[in-house]
Amino acid sequence: MKISWFQFVFLNTFLIVLMNFNGFIFIYKNLSSNQLWLTIAIILAYACLVHIILCVIFVRFLSKFFSIIFLITAGMSAYFMQSYGILIDSDMLRNVFNTDTKEAFDLINMSLILLILGLLFVSFFILKITILYPSFKKQLGIKFLNIFLAFGIFCAVFLPLTKSFVPFFRTYSEMRMYNVPFYQFYALFRYYQIYLAPKAELKILSDKAYRENNTTKRNLVLVIGETARAANYSLGGYKNQTNLATPHEDIIYFDKVSSCGTSTAVSLPCMFSASKKNNFSNKAYEENLLDFVDKVGIKTTWLDNNSGGCQGVCQRLKQTHIFKEEYDGFLIEELKKTLANLDTANFIIVHLQGSHGPAYYKRYPKEFEKFTPTCDTNELSKCTLEQITNTYDNTILYTDYIVEEMIDELKMIKDYQNTLIYISDHGESLGENGIYLHGMPYAIAPKTQTQIPFILWTDDENLRQIAFKHKNMELSHDNLFSTILGYFEVKTPFYEEAFDLLNLKFGEKK
Incomplete structure (x- = not known):
């Protein structure tokens, strides 16, 4: 199967936005008024931002790699957030990495197995398709046009509603943790900083005890x-x-x-x-x-x-x-x-x-x-x-x-x-x-x-x-x-x- 670069980016944007349903449900439940229309506006604005990010990083030879990593991370994160109502930050990742086989098996069920099989199928499909890239100059032009249009739509949707959106995101700062898969990558970086980065020599506190x-x-x-x-x-x-x-x-x-x-x-x-x-x-x-x-x-x-x-x-x-x-x-x-x-x-x-x-x-x-x-x-x-x-x-x-x-x-x-x-x-x-x-x-x-x-x-x-x-x-x-x-x-x-x-x-x- 053959697909154009633009179609590939648009499809990934759609799937990632779809997997952020937990965040959109959270927004809908906590907005004080006009929940439906404001939620739709946020979904559209968010889709524009995701599209901009993918336009930048989906480059020749790396598009499929980023697509598979993003979709697997988003899918698994969305599943655990939806199933258990958890948020995935650096401390939650430490819990995950400290989980032994006994505890891990306690999490396995048919829903999770079906999800994993589904993600593997999607990954296999991505590997098998052929992405059609235009010439370098033409692709550069398509990239900039996509970024420009997406940013324009974002501004047209978001800016008139800042009086509703800005107070909401300040009040519910945890909303950023619902942003799959991007917040999970940040959490992984924080996990490395806190728990894996080389530590200084052990600080002695008990010398006078x-x-x-x-x-x-x-x-x-x-x-x-x-x-x-x-x-x-x-x-x-x-x-x-x-x-x-x-x-x-x-x-x-x-x-x-x-x-x-x-x-x-x-x-x-x-x-x-x-x-x-x-x-x-x-x-x-x-x-x-x-x-x-x-x-x-x-x-x-x-x-x-x-x-x-x-x-x-x-x-x-x-x-x-x-x-x-x-x-x-x-x-x-x-x-x-x-x-x-x-x-x-x-x-x-x-x-x-x-x-x-x-x-x-x-x-x-x-x-x-x-x-x-x-x-x-x-x-x-x-x-x-x-x-x-x-x-x-x-x-x-x-x-x-x-x-x-x-x-x-x-x-x-x-x-x-x-x-x-x-x-x-x-x-x-x-x-x-x-x-x-x-x-x-x-x-x-x-x-x-x-x-x-x-x-x-x-x-x-x-x-x-x-x-x-x-x-x-x-x-x-x-x-x-x-x-x-x-x-x-x-x-x-x-x-x-x-x-x-x-x-x-x-x-x-x-």
Whole structure:
């Protein structure tokens, strides 16, 4: 089949505009008035800009290459945005690149398979067609004429409506993330800048750290939940009894806790960082909480069953164990093994796969299927909100059981001060307002993705009374760093009493 260069460019413009339906739907829903006509105007203006870009970069020998890359990227991006209501930025790309085969298979369904086959067919078709290029001078003239006409139409459509468009795009700055495939290329560049570009030498922060008390025997188990949102914890007033196992009389539930990010890739490094959320950067290459406690002689162990591992947080620890088991329950036995070989002071981190979606039904054994009907597929759009919520609640119930069993293990350790903290890395959207999973930009993320459960149990009555005083205060991942340093009595300039919820001076402003 033969096709002219102009026809090839026009066809690609049409397909890319078509694949931006998520963005146009977003515009239509959020425009305050004249939604239909203003949306049509934006579609026409956007098509002109896309046509200009393609006219510039579709040159002899590279047109087919750019076409295939653009269409595959746009198609895959549009699919995940439409299916799960996510936006694809540099942090979401980090989640993608950190996904292991187990997690990747959870995303595979018939719709995705058909899409991939369709994109492969389109790519094969593009490779087989013959693009007819005119002479260099004639093509140059056609290029400039196309660019000139497209720019003229854009100005004629956009400029008279700037009073409507400019305030809209300023209010909804996230609109740029719907621009497939172009924003995804920018996100890939940002991903390289933040995560792959060569880093400076590790910045040492712990050189002045020391333990004031080396004699008191202490155990602290930090259980990091995955994708657990506070909205579905009955300890916080949720209608379904998702916290049946947790011994209510012994634990303290903090009900106003926010995460550092909306994805594991951001939240996990942030919660262990000496920096607070407002000034944390994944670009920083510096020591974290684990370096502090490990260097002062606290035996530190990391047990991990989450896809993506510890996100680099535990890379300098000697006692690191990464697992890929189907259910988290086996970690109870792993904790028992660790508790059987204690030092004077012990810090044990247990990282769960918890409630990771979209295949929530794979996160718990059948005996924990208390809430029904369930959503037994990874295609969440095929399930009702009730089915998705029930399945998710079962994952919370299972995690609650694991936490309770771990507390019971600590209760059997004598002659030690024992404490367990459970905190999630981020929350989750279950389909509310068409949004699923997590990873939305923090500024626009729903509270279900940023409000997280936080549980503390300790056999030290003094610490329990102090923590109880703070249970209704606003907390965040920012409190973890100083709370754990304070628990082990680690002295360092980076420790702040005002952020240590086990300190009587917690919350006091200097």
